[in-house]
Each structure stands twice: as C-alpha cells, then as structure tokens.
Amino acid sequence: QSVLTQPPSVSAAPRQKVTISCSGSSSNIGNNYVSWYQHLPGTAPKLLIYENNKRPSGIPDRFSGSKSGTSATLGITGLQTGDEADYYCGAWDSSRGAGYVFGSGTTVTVL
Amino acid sequence: EVQLVESGGGLVQPGGSLRLSCTASGFTFSSYSMNWVRQAPGKGLEWISYISSGGGNIFYADSVKGRFTISRDNARNSLYLQTNILTDKDTGVYYCAREGGDGWFDPWGQGTLVTVSS
Numbered sequence: 001q002s003v004l005t006q007p008p009s010v011s012a013a014p015r016q017k018v019t020i021s022c023s024g025s026s027s028n029i030g031n032n033y034v035s036w037y038q039h040l041p042g043t044a045p046k047l048l049i050y051e052n053n054k055r056p057s058g059i060p061d062r063f064s065g066s067k068s069g070t071s072a073t074l075g076i077t078g079l080q081t082g083d084e085a086d087y088y089c090g091a092w093d094s095s096r097g098a099g100y101v102f103g104s105g106t107t108v109t110v111l
Numbered sequence: 112e113v114q115l116v117e118s119g120g121g122l123v124q125p126g127g128s129l130r131l132s133c134t135a136s137g138f139t140f141s142s143y144s145m146n147w148v149r150q151a152p153g154k155g156l157e158w159i160s161y162i163s164s165g166g167g168n169i170f171y172a173d174s175v176k177g178r179f180t181i182s183r184d185n186a187r188n189s190l191y192l193q194t195n196i197l198t199d200k201d202t203g204v205y206y207c208a209r210e211g212g213d214g215w216f217d218p219w220g221q222g223t224l225v226t227v228s229s
Binding site: 002032033034035037039043044045046047050051056086088090091092097099100101102103104105 | 146148155156157158161170171172173206208211212213214215216217218219220221222
C-alpha cells in the first residue's frame with residue numbers, strides 16, 4: 001500500500017481540465033518537495049513537475065503543480081489524447097527508514 | 112544528450128541473483144546522486160535504493176534491505192544493483208534515475224526486466 005494516496009483514475013473530454021490529488025503526511029509532503037511523473041507503459045517515466053510547482057524545460061504550461069500542507073495537486077488543462085498515461089506523485093519521507101515514496105498512481109483517460 | 116541505459120535483467124530462479132547495471136552519458140555522473148526504482152506487473156512505481164554522488168550515503172527500501180546492494184563506479188559512469196535471494200515479488204521492470212535536485216528524478220532509463228520464476 002502506497003504512502004501517498006492518489007485517485008485510481010480521472011477522465012475528461014479533449015480540451016477540458018483534470019486535477020489529480022496526492023495526499024500524504026507531515027513526514028513526506030508536509031516537509032519535503034513534491035514531484036510529478038508521467039508514465040506510459042513500456043517507456044521511461046518522465047518528470048513533469050519538480051519542487052512542488054516548477055516545470056522542466058520542454059514541459060508545456062498545460063501542466064501545473066501546487067502544494068498545500070500535506071497534499072499536492074497536478075493540473076492538466078487543454079487535455080489531449082497524448083496525455084493518456086499513468087501519473088505519479090513522489091517525495092522523500094523523513095520517517096525513520098522510509099526513503100522515497102511514490103503515490104499509488106492515477107490513470108488519466110481522455111474520453 | 113543526457114541518457115541512462117540499464118542492462119542485466121533476465122529470467123532467474125527463485126533464490127537466485129542478478130547484477131543490474133546502469134550506464135550514464137551526457138552529464139558529469141560523479142556529481143549526481145542516483146536511485147533505483149521498480150515496477151511490478153500491474154503495480155505502481157516503487158523506490159528501492161539511493162546512493163549519493165560519492166557513494167558515502169546509501170538507503171534501501173525495507174522490501175529489499177539485506178538482499179540488494181547498490182554501488183557505483185564514477186570512473187566508469189556506471190551504477191549497479193546486486194540483487195540476491197530473489198523471489199517472485201521482485202519480478203518487474205527496474206529503472207535507474209538521476210536525482211536532479213531535492214527529491215526529483217530526471218532522467219530515467221528505459222528499464223530492464225527482471226523475471227523471477229522457476
């Protein structure tokens with residue numbers, strides 16, 4: 001069972017917006033940076049958001065991140081069929097022996 | 112181009128061992144911490160190990176502690192994961208990932224498949 005909780009799936013029509021939540025605790029999200037990854041089966045995961053809300057070069061501004069307390073959110077606007085993938089949040093966990101933790105993953109479906 | 116390429120996966124019997132490798136190119140490997148992450152079939156991403164740039168700090172997930180050993184050779188731009196006493200729960204795709212800063216991984220390799228089965 002993942003330490004960070006995400007909804008199993010979200011869906012929306014093309015050009016619409018989706019948000020993905022990531023709920024944790026004070027030992028991970030509450031006191032550490034959150035990052036977000038896009039993963040298509042058979043490919044390398046891709047970094048979408050780092051340090052809560054920063055986008056690496058090459059990631060369109062349709063992707064955004066935010067954090068409040070022990071929760072974080074990924075937003076995707078102008079949804080495209082190419083956005084269909086699994087999305088994971090991640091953060092270091094300061095609990096003894098915990099290491100880095102990923103969310104349970106959310107599958108985005110474009111209707 | 113910044114790139115990571117894993118190798119060494121394959122089919123192994125329960126109780127067996129494999130040594131996974133990750134070869135880096137396009138950046139100063141010795142300046143970055145590195146991680147191993149895996150994905151079991153039908154499951155999500157699971158972080159399994161971290162090593163600092165110089166190799167002095169190492170962490171493991173509880174699920175692999177005592178069985179897996181992470182190491183690196185900065186002269187060869189290579190990261191390794193020695194996996195021992197493998198069980199079917201260790202089956203999955205193993206990725207290496209560079210830690211770019213405070214808690215983010217970029218890039219990732221394409222992964223190497225480990226199948227533990229008799």
